[in-house]
Amino acid sequence: MSLYCGITRRRKSFWCCRLLSTYVTKTRYLSELKEDDDACKKAQQTGAFYLFHNLAPLLQKSEHQYLAPQHSLLELERLLGKFGQDMQTIEDSVLNGCSEQQEAWFALDLGLNSSSSINASLQKPEMETELKGSFIGLRKALFQLNVKDASLLSTAQALLRWHDAHQFCSRSGQPTKKNVAGSKRVCPSNKIIYYPQMTPVVITLVSDGTQCLLARQSSFPEGMYSALAGFCDIGESLEEAVRREVAEEVGLEVERLQYSASQHWPFPNGALMIACHATVKPGQTEIQVNLRELEAAAWFSHDEVATALRKDNPSYQQQNGAFPFWLPPKLAIAHQLIKEWVEKPTCSILPP
Ligand SMILES: NC(=O)C1=CN([C@@H]2O[C@H](COP(=O)(O)OP(=O)(O)OC[C@H]3O[C@@H](n4cnc5c(N)ncnc54)[C@H](OP(=O)(O)O)[C@@H]3O)[C@@H](O)[C@H]2O)C=CC1
Ligand SMILES: [Mg+2]
8 A cells, every 4th residue: 555655656746747847847947046056056067158248248240130149167267267367257147047958047247347346347359359259239239139139138138237236235335245146135244135126117009099199209219209108106006107107298198008018128227118008088189298208299090000010120311301200129019019009909909
């Protein structure tokens, strides 16, 4: 009987293991690396590193797109040695994912000269030559990366930036110490733990049933219009933030609201973009643009938006000096929100 129970137990655990999907296994592995410094150090031995210089990722140009090269610990050791650095530099790296085969991925910035780091910033041009690539600003590179690399590098940059900006405890003023994975920093004197944070931002596509409202800030590329976006205020719900932002920016009152999707966005300091569709009250469509926040806002017809969606980034100047109307690129959640609206009439997106 006891033998039978033993077999059953073994079979059960076998089936439990079998039932764990690749996603669950990966997630649990990453969670272990965040909690266990020794396991994370071990993972660095067989892991792959993405390199940055002053928050600009190392990229290699291939045809019409950029690729993000990976480096092994051994390659890094050789590189650091060549530039007179020791392996302590690796302590500044942060964990930013793993492959399905559980190869851990890390990001390391060789150009930040933070006060807690004993490592001097390494010279960019010499490193670029050595690494056969270029450190390119993420804003410039993001739309020429594939989705996987764009997401990986965005997360890595947000994490590296957060660590660089949180070197000291805001209560004791003492230097904080990061764990190996970089999932937290701790103040050694009072044990306060700091976790990386991101800021919630609402982005809303307002429709009156037949047209949608798009706006532009003076900082946008010429001719580009997007959905209304704004940082959530402290204490606000998602619904309250949408209602306030729409009222503040274009002077309209939102009637109905439907959540669509969310996206991590690396600018300006790592935001969680929460995208929604909204309608305004019928007959209440007169826009009053808040010129402190926006350069322009207007209603666009379904046809105008559908045509613009089919075009690639056309930011060339026309003969009359104007720039054609265009929309954010595919990678931006604003694009997905607008595409959703074009594909489904607002009334079928929003509940009555
Ligand atoms: N992924 C996507 O599809 C899109 C992403 N976005 C992102 O959404 C973000 C927010 O949109 P935006 O219209 O600029 O926001 P807001 O309409 O909230 O206006 C921005 C201003 O709000 C102030 N502000 C308030 N809280 C914060 C905070 N936590 N961090 C920074 N500034 C704050 C700043 O003013 P001050 O400078 O005076 O302090 C800033 O200039 C943008 O950074 C943009 O990158 C926007 C559109 C599309
Ligand atoms: Mg705004």
